[in-house]
Amino acid sequence: MRDLVRRLTDPGSFTELAVERRAQPPDGPIGWPGYDATRARAATRTGEDESVLAGTATLGGVPVVLLSFVFGYLGGSLGERTGDRIEAAYATALDRRLPLVSLIATGGSRMQEGMRALSQLQRVARRAAALRDAGLPQLAVLQDPTTGGGWAVLGGAADIALALPGAQVGFAGSRVRPPGADPAAYTAESHLATGQLDAVVPPDALRTTLTRYVTALARPYPGTPPPPAPLTRAPLPDTGWAAVRAARAMERPRADAYLAAYFTDLLPLGGDRAGGLDPGLRCGIGLRDGRAITYVAQCGTANTPAGFRTASRIIRLAGRLGLPVLTLIDTPGAAGDAAAERAGAGPAIADTFLALATAPVPVTSLVIGEGGSGGAMALAAAGNTWATPDSYFSVIAPELAAAILKKPAADVPHLADALRLRPQDLAALGVAGIVSPPPRPERQPDAAPPADPGSR
Structure with a gap:
């Protein structure tokens, strides 16, 4: 996931936020048997100690706050410590008045932390509402998969929602859907066709596309836009x-x-x-x-x-x-x-x-x-x-x-x-x-013909 962050952001611009690590009792807040060992294996496998990275970066020179999920760490699931990092990212965006860009890949809330995990959705929703009230843009990139509460409160609540082709997107994950559910309904393309996304973007165009959006949002047009000029020179109708x-x-x-x-x-x-x-x-x-x-x-x-x-x-x-x-x-x-x-x-x-x-x-x-x-x-x-x-x-x-x-x-x-x-x-x-069409360009007088060498 750090590789994706490096590919999307300006070179050397990503700086991870310092977030205090929450103390938890053995095997987490609800004492799930073997949870500590599961987290240790996930950390060894991914090199990360939680399911999300949070930091600041620039895209095309525009400062942003970046959230990037680590799906290899317990399916990118949301637990209490994940919530701490997400909340820190939103708080930083609000304090510095920066756009928030979320690179989402998650299976939802972490069952090993029970209702304490599910309640993280409320924390995220409050922070998202604060950014919305402050007029700060929230952009999301949906990767494969983006399901559960992560889709609902991060992706679904974003002002601009982009997705990678073929990404699995849906509130219901692949293992909890009703029997016989049409898998095509749980794709990025389906969500685009049903008005839930703004665009599906190929991986090789993602950096450029994200940069175009954040750059545009940082440069509003000053004042009232002029009306476009007519594209034809039709006369005003008689009747x-x-x-x-x-x-x-x-x-x-x-x-x-x-x-x-x-x-x-x-x-x-x-x-x-x-x-x-x-x-x-x-x-x-x-x-x-x-x-x-x-x-x-x-x-x-x-x-x-x-x-x-x-x-x-x-x-x-x-x-x-x-x-x-x-x-x-x-x-x-x-x-x-x-x-x-x-x-x-x-x-x-x-x-x-x-x-x-x-x-x-x-x-x-x-x-x-x-x-x-x-x-x-x-x-x-x-x-x-x-x-x-x-x-x-x-x-x-x-x-x-x-x-x-x-x-x-x-x-x-x-x-x-x-x-x-x-x-x-x-x-x-x-x-x-x-509105009237722009005036026709004045025709320049023809250039004088070159002198006849024989007349000299």
């Missing part, structure tokens, strides 16, 4: 229906194109941490002029409750960490099918409204396509929302307005005009400003 058609055009630039043009680096964040992932949402931390901005971008689909819960999580995370927010609005509206209702569409959308309304950091919003009703408005910053010329924003889609009013399909274009949904209508109503 409401023309605005709708322009926003729905297949060739119109989407969120991925805007993010790539606006940022020089993108670090993904994703998932609602409750088993849901919306593929129609892009979230993460982007670097602009070397500074970090959190982004939440709709991709032109009807967002699900999981998408809105993810957006709320990311916006609140940005607020805690002091990162401004950019939202890109592009949705025909929130998903309204039966599955969305059963998944709590109303409360999820409401929570996104609340997260944005109470964000303690600047928020900039840009409508880049369809702005469909409450599903779009939930991500619109009050007083700082902008619109591209090929977008619209409406209380309801014209087709749905026709259905409610029992109007024929032929009336839909007229209703689009009546809804005043064009970018210039939004500006006149005080709802949004209009």
Whole structure:
């Protein structure tokens, strides 16, 4: 495990914390027969005297507090002395205002210490809450395996959770799962697909990836992010229906194109941490002029409750960490099918409204396509929302307005005009400003042709 620490941190930067070794009675706090001998064998095998290392280091020059589990020492399990080291790491991060990076490989709480071991989860949770309240980031790397309470209170509670490919991840370890449980559900890839992780990172990219995250978190963008410039030179639409058609055009630039043009680096964040992932949402931390901005971008689909819960999580995370927010609005509206209702569409959308309304950091919003009703408005910053010329924003889609009013399909274009949904209508109503494309570069005069040598 020290080898992993050396590979991930800047050369020679890791310094182990001095933690007083807790005195324990023979065979531990509950007198487990042979426990002292078991620990002695684990120490001989690993060269360590506990299941976790705690210290300070730098990643890309950024100081961090580092926790690294030693799985070879009793399965990386948490006992009282483990809790002492973890608590010391959290206390150091709080005192020095540093990010906490945890390299987790654990089977859970140590049965040889009984309830005294299980109670370490409460200690860790209190310390994690203190770091969260202080606005200090917590990052976790899940190795194989990461199970039990170590996953729940260290990995699951982290602001940013990464995992190695194929890592076994789950609250239930491999020997205590229900008979017939699908092993694929207990993998890093499964947890990524169900919104519980931010990324699965290959081992050879882990150092670079961790460094990118901690560097970004250390450099928040100052002030309010400017709205992105339009990626097309589309004219303002003459009619409401023309605005709708322009926003729905297949060739119109989407969120991925805007993010790539606006940022020089993108670090993904994703998932609602409750088993849901919306593929129609892009979230993460982007670097602009070397500074970090959190982004939440709709991709032109009807967002699900999981998408809105993810957006709320990311916006609140940005607020805690002091990162401004950019939202890109592009949705025909929130998903309204039966599955969305059963998944709590109303409360999820409401929570996104609340997260944005109470964000303690600047928020900039840009409508880049369809702005469909409450599903779009939930991500619109009050007083700082902008619109591209090929977008619209409406209380309801014209087709749905026709259905409610029992109007024929032929009336839909007229209703689009009546809804005043064009970018210039939004500006006149005080709802949004209009962003303009950057000026075309002036054409330089052609260089004078070289003189004809024969004319001299």
